[in-house]
Every structure is written in C-alpha cells, then in structure tokens.
Amino acid sequence: ENLETTSPAPPTETATAGFACCNARDAESAATCALCQRPICKNCRGIVNAKPVCADCRAKVVSELETEKAAPARLPPAVAGGVAAAILCGAAWAIMVVVTNFEIGYAAVGVGFATGYGVLLGAGRKRGIHLQWVAVGCSVLGLILGKYFIVVHAIVTHVEGAEGLSYFDPRLFPIFFEVLPKVLSPFDALWAFIALRIAWRIPRPTRSGP
Numbered sequence: 001e002n003l004e005t006t007s008p009a010p011p012t013e014t015a016t017a018g019f020a021c022c023n024a025r026d027a028e029s030a031a032t033c034a035l036c037q038r039p040i041c042k043n044c045r046g047i048v049n050a051k052p053v054c055a056d057c058r059a060k061v062v063s064e065l066e067t068e069k070a071a072p073a074r075l076p077p078a079v080a081g082g083v084a085a086a087i088l089c090g091a092a093w094a095i096m097v098v099v100t101n102f103e104i105g106y107a108a109v110g111v112g113f114a115t116g117y118g119v120l121l122g123a124g125r126k127r128g129i130h131l132q133w134v135a136v137g138c139s140v141l142g143l144i145l146g147k148y149f150i151v152v153h154a155i156v157t158h159v160e161g162a163e164g165l166s167y168f169d170p171r172l173f174p175i176f177f178e179v180l181p182k183v184l185s186p187f188d189a190l191w192a193f194i195a196l197r198i199a200w201r202i203p204r205p206t207r208s209g210p
Helices: 055-068 072-100 107-122 129-158 172-183 186-201
Strands: 003-005 045-048 051-054
Touching (some): 045 055, 072 107, 072 129, 107 129, 107 186, 129 186
Antiparallel strands (some): 003 045
C-alpha cells in the first residue's frame, strides 16, 4: 500500500474545520481527513492511497493492514487449499465437457474463483501479494488439469489402441503437451486471462482509504 506521512504534530482539536488541526497549522494547505473529516494540513496529515488523512486514521489503517497480512506459517495451508481447488475444478470442468459433449470454455472462470478462494480460506482469510501469486499458480494448474482430462478422455475413447489406458498413464503426458497447442483457441486465452485475473484479485490486500 502507498503509505506516506510527514512528522505529525499533536492534534489540538477534533471538531470542525474552523479549529486548528495541529500546533503548526499551515493555513494554505488546510483540508479535512478523507476518512473522518477531521481538520488537517501538510504538517499533520498522512497519505493513504493518494488520499489525505489525519494521523489517527493513518495509524488505524496501518494497524488493520498489518493484522490482515498472512504470516509465513499460513503459506502451506494456502497452497494446499489452492491445489485442492485446482484438482477438483479441473476434474469438474472435464466432467462437464464429457457429459454435455460441449467445450464449456467459460467454466475456466470458475477455476479462477475456486482457486482464489481456496487460497484465501487456506490462509485463514489473510491476504498478501505472495498469496496472490499462489492463487494465480493454482489457477494455472487447474486450467491445465481441466484441459488434460478433456484431451486425455478424447484420446482413450477415440484413438485406436488407447482404449483402457489410465488417464495418468505416463505415455499420455507427452501426447497431451503435443496436442494442447492444437486444441487451444483465442477464446481459451480470453477465459484463461479472466480466470487468472479473478484468482489474482481474491487474496489481494484490502485497499485502504475510501
């Protein structure tokens, strides 16, 4: 977060803008706090997300943001939550395609939602930039797994000699990566972009200020 401040002088009044905001009040820069409407000036204000705020409100915002941050111990369960969501969503997406016999590209958006919230819940609803990257990584995993199950199902059901192969037969892995570029479309790229953007935003730190 963008947090800046000057060295604030102790506020002397908390009521209306007609009172001095601090002992070194600067009349030319007089304004009001964007959060509580308390009088402020350049000598006692802080800046939170490009908004002028009083020293008390800035301190509260900083405290809330620190409380929200995920500790390193939260990372493993966050990864576990995201990976679990990726596996479940990838399988669910493939099942939808197999059952309906229709490529449901927009289902990829659900992968982004599920993996993002899987990371968020795994982290105990904590947020942070590192959790955003975890969510994006898990979303990519879910999208790849979905495509893998769809492509491999088509192989084992329609390719002669592949009947009866396990979906996780190692011989299918190189075939999948060879076939994958041929089955992707611009719409796949669009849905994937939306999914990754959603996954990125869900565990994003809360923006301070109005």
